[in-house]
Amino acid sequence: MHTQHTVHHLLLPPLAVVLVVVACRLFLLLLPACLPACLPACVAPCLLRHLRVPCVVLVLLSPTGCPDCSSSAISDICAAGASSLPCSSSSSSSSSSVWSSSSSSFGVACRRRPRRAWSRWRRLWLRGGWRWRARRSASGGATACGRRCSGCTHEVDLDKPPVLQEVENFFKGHGVGDFTFSRGRLREWRCRAKLAIRGTPENPLIGLYQEGTHAVADIPECRAISELNIEPFDEDASTGELRYVQMAVTTYNTSIPVAKRYEQGRVQVSLVWNSRDERSKNAEKLSLLSEFLWRNGGPRSNVHLIHSIWANFQTSTSNIIFGHKWRHLIGENDLWERYGGVDISLDPYSFGQxxxxxxxxxxxxxxxxxxxxxxxxxxxxxxxxxxxxxxxxxxxxxxxxxxxxxxxxxxxxxxxxxxxxxxxxxxxxxxxxxxxxxxxxxxxxxxxxxxxxxxxxxxxxxxxxxxxxxxxxxxxxxxxxxxxxxxxxxxxxxxxxxxxxxxxxxxxxxxxxxxxxxxxxxxxxxxxxxxxxxxxxxxxxxxxxxxxxxxxxxxxxxxxxxxxxxxxxxxxxxxxxxxxxxxxx
Ligand SMILES: C[S@@+](CC[C@H](N)C(=O)[O-])C[C@H]1O[C@@H](n2cnc3c(N)ncnc32)[C@H](O)[C@@H]1O
Missing domain, CATH: 3.40.50.150 (Vaccinia Virus protein VP39)
Structure with missing residues (x-):
């Protein structure tokens, strides 16, 4: 009896391990079946992969996280979200099923332009140069989450843009002997973005326009917009409240080591509001939205990501993003950055790199x-x-x-x-x-x-x-x-x-x-x-x-x-x- 008991004791731990392994295998096998449901959580991180900090603000807007952003603040938020699950699967075979499923986030934008070829989806960016890049996985083509990124024009060799050879030849042909190319940081480099807000409060679309269109490639599940019932802008009817969000990151913080400054940047958020000024009848919602963001991302929050919040008032029916009226709502007034050895103040209405x-x-x-x-x-x-x-x-x-x-x-x-x-x-x-x-x-x-x-x-x-x-x-x-x-x-x-x-x-x-x-x-x-x-x-x-x-x-x-x-x-x-x-x- 005693020996039997000891044998049970000896067998139980390996049995438990085998059971856990079998359960994991089964889970991985069943995972593709739930991918369409996971897609919204996965696509946004792909789009945002190279956004250094602004995605954190979007994460504030959205309960899903961005598992590929590695700053401590981002990781904190990601840890709270369940989104890392689909993206941690690096199986490239799953990418086709994901991309062929034009439901969820992309489907929303897709329905507006059903005749667009799929290849166009891979080349999403905002007119005027706002581009979104995906991080390469070690295996090359796919992103770290195993999917191809719709924001990329090329999927491999991020340090060699396709145009580079032409550029090199051009300068060589003109007798330039010392041409150099600086590859820079290949991911999480973006410090500035302007995203369009469209859709409905229940199903808002936040993201970039596809090239040459006003169809938005969505970053899904916006919490702030849905919870506060913010009306996204409708371009055809010129109705709605929130038109765009601009985010600019400052990496200027002399109190922390230089190496950490890029990771611990703060975001200046500008909300482009569809009204003449802050006296308009929907202005109360603007206050609610800025308070929501400040509460969740301001200095008193766990993450402290937001540097300041600004409002821009724009009612024009043209494509111009910003109106002439700006108001500083919350946070610090001046956003400082260090460029070329000098301190530079960048108000949200100035051009920024x-x-x-x-x-x-x-x-x-x-x-x-x-x-x-x-x-x-x-x-x-x-x-x-x-x-x-x-x-x-x-x-x-x-x-x-x-x-x-x-x-x-x-x-x-x-x-x-x-x-x-x-x-x-x-x-x-x-x-x-x-x-x-x-x-x-x-x-x-x-x-x-x-x-x-x-x-x-x-x-x-x-x-x-x-x-x-x-x-x-x-x-x-x-x-x-x-x-x-x-x-x-x-x-x-x-x-x-x-x-x-x-x-x-x-x-x-x-x-x-x-x-x-x-x-x-x-x-x-x-x-x-x-x-x-x-x-x-x-x-x-x-x-x-x-x-x-x-x-x-x-x-x-x-x-x-x-x-x-x-x-x-x-x-x-x-x-x-x-x-x-x-x-x-
Ligand atoms: C690519 S940005 C460069 C800004 C600046 N060199 C920097 O790096 O911060 C181009 C700038 O040119 C300005 N601009 C556009 N058209 C202009 C014009 N016709 N005359 C003067 N400035 C113009 C824009 O407002 C913008 O600030």
Whole structure:
């Protein structure tokens, strides 16, 4: 009896292990059957894989988690959610069943455009460059959760965007010997996103538009919207309450080690509300929503993810995301970031880069091409990030920033106030369209920096660059015929030329006869860059000297280019002409 008892004792533990293993196997076998039900929980993380922190806010909006985001705050939330279950299955065979099931989140968007080919689903992004990438699993094609990510344009080799070979060949063909490509961080890199809010309170859609459409690829199960009965925006009827959510992350927190700052970023949330202002009758719901987010993600919550919440009021029927009225609702007023060695304040209405780390890498490289003591004009400057960082690091004599968005002025002012004292640099910020009388902005600058939107440079800017780059003398002549700078009487032009902001008013001596020797072109639109590059060089005015590319949007076929052009000297031009004549003979 005693021996029998001992045998039972000995057999029980292995038996228990076998039973657990069998149960797990059975569970895994049955898992595919419940995949359609799991899909909403799985697809959102795939879409959001590369969103560094903003997805946490969405997780706040949604009870499902993002198992692939590894910051401690995200993990905390994920631990509370059950969503990691389907995504922890790395079986790539399950991916087909998931994707062929066009139900749940994708089905909702799909029903609106049933004729779209499936391949289109793989190329989801917001117009204007908002792109979502998936993380590769070690096996390659699939994401870490075993599914293919609808936000990706390519599924493998995130460190080699497909366009890279073409870019390399292009620069090689133009005699650039030192081309480099910086691969950057391949996942969880995104620090900024704008998501559309559509659908109904019971079945809201939050996410990106498919390329070229206004169909939303959903991040499902929004808790805040359903619980508070927020009415998503209806584009056809122009009704509803919440139109978009913009999220911007700051990684600026000097109290924690640098390595941790990216992981522990805070999110500035902007709610685009469909009303004229905060006095509208649905404004109470806006307060409820911001309080909900603050309660669950603000400083008193377990996660403390939200830096601040803003409201933007927009009633326009156009595609423009933001209206003119902004209100700061809760949290800190200023969002600081560290770019190019200086503190930069980014209000929600200013342009901000989506990939903070890669942008800093670009600034570091750009720095090498600006001689100390330069006079710089930064066209398409946004809040003046590039100009301000050069003012501090290169002891520039002057920096002129030219930007069309007047709201960026405040960000510029705040950032300028944090520059080190006694820089000895006159820094000005001008609110104007760079394509109107661009020669005026080039005059007096030895370095011109252009960072235009995706569509590239305006023809008038190209024309001005071609003309000033002839020879010193010719350019000077061109100045009088081209611009009639001295006779300018139009008040709006004169107003634009007056600095909207001026930091340090040290007068500049003899700079007006200076014309740019160096042109630094930063581009996020490869096709438009090629076109502009061709135009600039066709006039023999500029010579392409160096080029670098940065993986700003891993998982997409977009690339950020930094190209350095040098003005061709008269001697070189003559030599070239002679050689051409000789050849012709
Ligand atoms: C790609 S962003 C670059 C911003 C800035 N360089 C930065 O990195 O923060 C392009 C900027 O050009 C501005 N912009 C667009 N069209 C413009 C124009 N015609 N004249 C001046 N600025 C313009 C936009 O408002 C935006 O801030």
């Amino acid at each position: 989506a990939n903070t780390l890669s942008f800093n890498a670009l600034l570091h490289t750009l720095n090498k091409y600006v001689p100390r003591g330069s006079t710089v004009v930064d066209l398409y400057s946004g809040a003046g990030v590039i100009g301000l960082s050069l003012a501090a690091s290169k002891k520039c004599r002057s920096v002129k920033c030219v930007e069309i968005n007047k709201l960026s002025k405040m960000s510029f002012e705040k950032s300028a106030s944090r520059l080190p004292p006694n820089l000895g640099c006159t820094i000005t910020w001008h609110n104007t369209d760079a394509s109107v009388e661009p020669v005026h902005w080039l005059e007096g600058s030895s370095v011109v920096i252009v960072d235009p939107p995706r569509k590239g440079l305006h023809p008038s800017v190209i024309c001005a660059l071609q003309k000033v780059a002839l020879s010193e003398r010719k350019a000077y002549k061109a100045k009088s015929t081209l611009t009639k700078v001295k006779d300018e009487k139009r008040p709006w032009i004169l107003r634009a030329r007056e600095a909207a902001v001026q930091v340090d008013s040290t007068p500049l001596e003899g700079s007006s006869e200076t014309w740019p020797e160096t042109l630094i072109y930063i581009s996020c639109g490869w096709d438009s860059f090629k076109k502009d590059c061709k135009s600039l060089m066709s006039s023999k005015a500029w010579h392409l000297q160096n080029a670098h590319a940065f993986n700003f949007f891993p998982g997409t076929d977009s690339i950020e280019v930094l190209a350095i052009f040098k003005r061709e000297s008269e001697a070189v031009q003559k030599k070239r002409k002679k050689a051409k004549k000789k050849k012709a003979k």
